[in-house]
Amino acid sequence: MVKVTLYRKNNRYCGYKSSGHADYADKGEDIVCSAISILTYTIYRSAVVNLCLREEDYSLRTKDGFLEFRIKRQDDNTELLFDTLKEGILSLQENYGRYVQLEILEMEETND
Numbered sequence: 001m002v003k004v005t006l007y008r009k010n011n012r013y014c015g016y017k018s019s020g021h022a023d024y025a026d027k028g029e030d031i032v033c034s035a036i037s038i039l040t041y042t043i044y045r046s047a048v049v050n051l052c053l054r055e056e057d058y059s060l061r062t063k064d065g066f067l068e069f070r071i072k073r074q075d076d077n078t079e080l081l082f083d084t085l086k087e088g089i090l091s092l093q094e095n096y097g098r099y100v101q102l103e104i105l106e107m108e109e110t111n112d
Contacts, residue, residue, distance in 0.1 A: 013082030015070035
């Protein structure tokens with residue numbers, strides 16, 4: 001199962017993590033893993049390219065079956081990107097619920 005966790009802080013999204021393998025099909029043919037991978041990577045790329053993020057504005061960690069993206073800048077544009085990711089994962093969860101799980105994690109509020 002792939003677990004996608006969206007992080008929220010100060011009532012705004014501040015990142016996400018995707019980990020695990022769907023095991024819907026054989027490696028290279030798993031449409032659930034592919035869909036989640038493209039969604040999570042597209043949100044990261046869109047944030048960097050379209051919102052002109054600099055390296056100090058975010059952190060990215062990747063490994064086989066794992067991607068974590070954290071962002072320091074929280075505004076309406078980043079909120080829209082994370083909402084898009086949430087809706088995409090919810091859509092996958094409706095159709096492939098045994099293979100994907102969405103969690104929204106409220107982080108402790110800070111003045112950052």
